[in-house]
Amino acid sequence: xxxxxxxxxxxxxxxxxxxxxxxxxxxxxxxxxxxxxxxxxxxxxxxxxxxxxxxxxxxxxxxxxxxxxxxx
Numbered sequence: 001x002x003x004x005x006x007x008x009x010x011x012x013x014x015x016x017x018x019x020x021x022x023x024x025x026x027x028x029x030x031x032x033x034x035x036x037x038x039x040x041x042x043x044x045x046x047x048x049x050x051x052x053x054x055x056x057x058x059x060x061x062x063x064x065x066x067x068x069x070x071x072x
Contacts, residue, residue, distance in 0.1 A: 018053045
């Protein structure tokens with residue numbers, strides 16, 4: 001198990017960066033021009049970022065980024 005010590009400011013910065021990346025991925029999921037295999041890779045990245053976001057954000061903030069499991 002690994003741990004990390006963060007100040008409140010660092011926590012907010014990580015939360016902001018991950019949140020922006022999640023927003024960008026959500027926007028790209030709607031793009032029909034992106035191929036299925038690319039969307040699968042995006043889905044994997046989304047899951048990893050969401051788990052990280054859930055560790056630093058409140059449950060109410062996380063609820064905005066919950067997605068249904070949907071394969072492309």
